[in-house]
Amino acid sequence: MTPIDLERLKTGRHRIVLRVDAGPAQPPIEVPVHILRGRKPRPCLAVVGGVHGDEYDGIRAAQRLAAEQMPDALDGTLIVIPVANPSSFAAGQRPTAIDNVDLNRVFPGKVDGGVSERLAHTLTEAVLRHMDLIFTLHGGGAVTRLAWYLEFLDADTDTGRRSHAAAAAAGFANLIAFAPETEGYLLPALGRLGVPVIEGEVGGRGELHLGNVDYYLERIADVMAYLGMVPKRVRAAAMSFSKVWQNSDVMAAAAGVLQRDVELHQAVSKGQRLAVIVDVEGRELAELVAPFDGVVGGYRGHSWIQTGQMAFRLFVPVARGS
Template sequence: MSTHARQFEQVVVTHLSNGAPLCFPLHTIQGAKPGPVLGVSAAVHGDEIIGTEIIRRLYTQLDENELSGTLKLVPVANPLAFESLTRNTPVDMNNLNRLFPGDADGWVSEQLADALVRHFLTKIDVYVDLHSGGAVPIVDYVYIQNDESLSRAFNSPVLYRPAHPYEGTTATVVAERGIPSVTVEIGGGPNYEKHIERGVQGLLNMMRHLEMLPGAVVPAPEQTVVTEIASIRPHQGGLLVPHFGFDAVGCVLEGQQPLATIYNPQTFEELEVIRAPFAHNLVILMRGEVGKVSPGDYGFMIGNLDTAEAK
């Protein structure tokens, strides 16, 4: 592969109290033929590192001589949160993906959001943002936002059409500008190889869909579109013992059966039983290993199959 069509820059946002610059990385791959500018980002939440590896593999596999258009990659959108493996920025404890379009005069997270908008999000024609379940849970679905065919082209078996999208996200910024946008939620926890590879293949298929790469678009598998997802957070902290392993993601559970039990790690007292909320439950995000849990942590996300769109 030639390298003259590849550029890398560290976009300086500000300087930290220790004098070190706060930057975010930006790769640009210029294709040999004209086409759209696709932006792909990861680690807006610093504990969602699987997207960084998906982008790294995409970068190494692409041949710009076959690429029509331009690819802009931000593999670590929030370097401070990535360093601490936390969802929020540790310096100001803000959730970066609720602060867009940011504020050059605001918190450091707001300054970072502002820089990402000015140097990345307003320089692209199509956008994909990679997320995951974080450091412990695993998740698997894709949002339908403003380009359903592009969302479907990632070939996730589950899609989510929210009634009210989150405000202040990267997707909010581009959607307001009429830019096709897809938010992908895949993997997390142990960062399994199968999720990494699915992520790479999903992006490549989206690029074929956009006619940025040659070859036929791989047809989507049977896909379920949910419109209702219950986010279940434990009321009690303690030792969480799941009733199912990570392989339950994507499975259907019938009835309000137990998903996990939380015990007091010192007294062994049973503190809480987390149950499936619907008659027909599609497991979308879950904790599949024994571990510590705090009150209010992400526990499970369950789709209601009874309100899902007809196939």
């Protein structure tokens, strides 16, 4: 698979299409890739939306970025993939529609694997592993509401330090330390290939909000300024400090209706009740409590919940050296 040759591209807009075999009797998956070659080839930033097809704020932000950013204003190259998983986008769902697999659980992919694995492999080999930094734009999907946060690779390596530095420059109030040993996720998978990744989470519940889109575009501009691709930006004092957390998910212990006691961004104490799950008769089947002190960073927005599904995502403080 031939990677993009940045040296040979002229300054300006370019577009290629990655094609992935979707199997017998299926048309190939086609992934449009927008290349905005600036005044020099590097640094090269990839902005990727639509790894999950129901996370619309990031998709729309990437679409606007590809259309609105002027290549001749860049010292470097910007590569934009608005929809990395067209199959899940067309179905309006999280997993790839063809094989019902979550694309963000199979990176870096396999050339001879299933459809989602082949898609991950193509994205990795044709584009992602050749980048100086990757910024993926996620959201809460169809049923989850999340606070805005940005994940970075929590590793004491050159790649981990570069990921953390880029995250700190991006302007998010909440940074999440992501474990490097986690398998299948794009962020650590590309980290093991030496490419720093930061992964945003903005929006959710299957909704598109223009304020969220604008927020993502602001954060992308901050990252481009950090890389020296555009002039440095003046940031409001309130956005100059970030807290570092780890995610801790609270799972449903029964199936039923989730009755929440807490709201997004609310501080909670270990042992505090977060919700109860009730059955068809209104009987309480399970009580969900906070396993740690922390802050509510997300919750399931659809009140019906199955056993083992995520009910809450808590931000748990992480002590880090200077």
